[in-house]
Amino acid sequence: MAETKRCIQCGAVLPEDAAFCPHCTATQVARQVQAVPRRRSWRRIVLLAAGALAALAVGGWALWGWEKPAAQETVLPTVTAANAYDRQCQTYYEGADGTLYWVFAAFSPAGSDGENCPNGYRSQLIAAGEESWGPLTLYAYDAVTGKNAREAFAPLVEDWQVTASAQEGDACRIVMEDADYSAGGAMYAREHIATSLCGRNEITWTLHMRNGDTVTLTQVEEYGERPAVDYRWENEDMTTPTALQALLDRAAEETEPEDVVTVYLPAVTYDQPLHVRRDMNLIGDDTVIAGGLVVEPLACGDDKEVCVNVRAVTFAGDGGVGLQVMGPTWVRGFRFTGWDVAAQALDGGWICSQENTYDSNGVALELDSGSAMMCGSNMNNSRFLRNGVAIRVKRLPVEWMTLELYDCSFYGNTVDLDDPQGLVVRR
Template identity: 35%
Template sequence: MLPQEASFCPCCTASQLAREPMSPPRSEKRREALACAVLLVVLMGAVLWATLGGRAAQTPPRTDGAQALEPADPTEPTGLSGNYQSDGCQTWYDGADGRMYHLYVCFSPQSDGGGLPASHRSELLPADASGTSPLCLFVEDAEDPSLDVREDFSALLAYHTVEAVAAEGSDTCTILGETDSYYNAGALLAHEHEVTSACTYNDIIWTLHMKTGDKITLRQVEECSEKQRRTVSWEDTPMDTTADLQALLDDLTLNLSAETELVVELPSVTYTEPLTIRRAMTLQAHADGTEFTAPITVNHMAYSEVTDIHVVLSGLRLCGAGDMTGTGVTAKAPTYLNSCWITNWDVGALAADGGWIWVEKSSFTRNATALRIDTTESSSWGSDLHGGNFIRNGTALDIQRMPGEWMTYYVHNSTFTDNDTVIAGPLADQVRLEDGNYVQQST
């Protein structure tokens, strides 16, 4: 249950109370003469404040242009409230324990842990898709950022709220419940949030309610818009051979904006030569089946500030020659395997440097190694595997390296049947099989 004074429930995103800006503390003018009794009371009060209280610190010189603000005009609410506010993503706070804290928010931690202050993000999304990503709050010792002061600051914090405030005409993004998935990356607090292209403008307001009564407010901005889509179909474009398909993909890579979503609808054929993908796209199998008997390589791709750059392989059958040689899919950029079947390879799918692999309802059968994660860098990554079906592989999951050793790799609703080894690799202990998985070892 939320405290009575809570203004926002992060689980149900429902407003509990009207937000009321609080006036900042005003300094008292000195009086030249005071009665001794009054002076004694003042001195005792000062001692009590120093012992139990705290104050919002004056902000050190800023490099990002953000400033402390006066309280919002109640007739023009901005979502910012409290006796110390920042219209940006970071601030400094003088805690009741005498420590100066640097607080900042960002959208995702760095791959090697930690974060960088981030106040704004613009994103292009397909009209029929949503995007989910983290919101993280970090706290550091202002004088020595190498210290882990999260427990110290938590002792001063009563509770926090995160609220999305949409502009007129914009949908409101959804703030999900608090998660500890990013604690090992250094975050003090984290929430996942979900957006669509209709979330054209949202202020994301973090409010920290301190035990002293202070309220510290930080602000982020999320702007989304619709991503244009182009579909190329086998019905009107030659792509029956690997050479035709490769020429088509190379032409689209050169002549179509990377910020346009590309869907390539494949014919019901078998491609027998290696294929290289050099731009973000979806390769959609034919309803009657599309098969590859040679490897698919997803090359490195330039990072985009406004859209997720990834490849989706949907419904494909990737069948090796039968002698378990080669790698079925090598992902050097973020890649989704959706409803694919991968069989008879030395390595069924490999996430190499620059890439990541998401698995959604895909099957891996009779590979020496079904899925290998061996990457420390990618423009995007996720810590979840959903609906994998791993049957009679030598090793099902081989976790060599991940973007950030702080990550935990969660496996959901997957089946592991008659594999010699279920999980292997130096980071095997960072894999967590959640409830809903089925594991049956080979005898």
């Protein structure tokens, strides 16, 4: 009887011809990794190459640290332009003591499951005149055990740098030399900024090893401009909550996923709940939300940032939840007052609070999200005044596991921080 085929990552039972796992999305084809050129004897190079091919032949279980699955034939993939990016952003490196390290670069501190993996290519559409910030991260793992080995590998490195060069358009900027993604397992990290004018960029990591070796890894990013679709109160009916909700629903249906959708709100008080069902900008003008706003889960795309931006709106309530988000949401220039919970992030959602005032609420900001996408883990220049609880932290996205408060002020709250796990850092 033929053996049951199981996922090489999670162990789920799969069809015999499955190329990926529908449970954890892991590919069922072993990944190829490019060996770094070093000054070794030909005999040693041949032995290392043989060892690497042997590891691939058993499904990559030793390299990735997975439990070895039931014996099955593994077919190595043909290298194409599509996966050549991933080959160029990772390599093996053997230390003097014989330890084999797996070194790779990525564009994020960790995946949604908290695991890190190589990423050699990224594309994104950015609205004209806007900037996109993102991390560049580098990792070192023990190739045999699959465990993070940055503490053992870092002493082998004399110096390192990461640079960006434009192959088309402008070069993206690499900034913030103190970028720290160690909580996500990164050994080295930088922040970088791109615009729609950056075109195609090559990111190059260079490690100068203490023994004289040089390790080079490359990644590629491509940028373009997102089309813009505007809805203005001068041209659209937004006079009542019903009319505005109809417009928000229509905007979600008639626009393309890559469009930048902006709704310019009038000086109206909306006393009924409103729901946002796609990423968009909501820009107020003496606008008051009194019935609450819900950001539904957002469809995520690889080529653009997915979030809701709300600016210059007052949330004035009489109990209930003012802003409830299940998708990444940026709020800037608000005043929240009179809510049982002024702003609440649930799974899939995150609230990035900048320059807001939370005054006289039961709970000003409640964070209860184990996962989020494409939002930063910091709160800037917000004021928490006369609330029952200023910030209550139940869970934070696994990508960060810390919340950093920059230049936030607290006055007259019964409790400033309800943070039993100690996940908040005040700066």
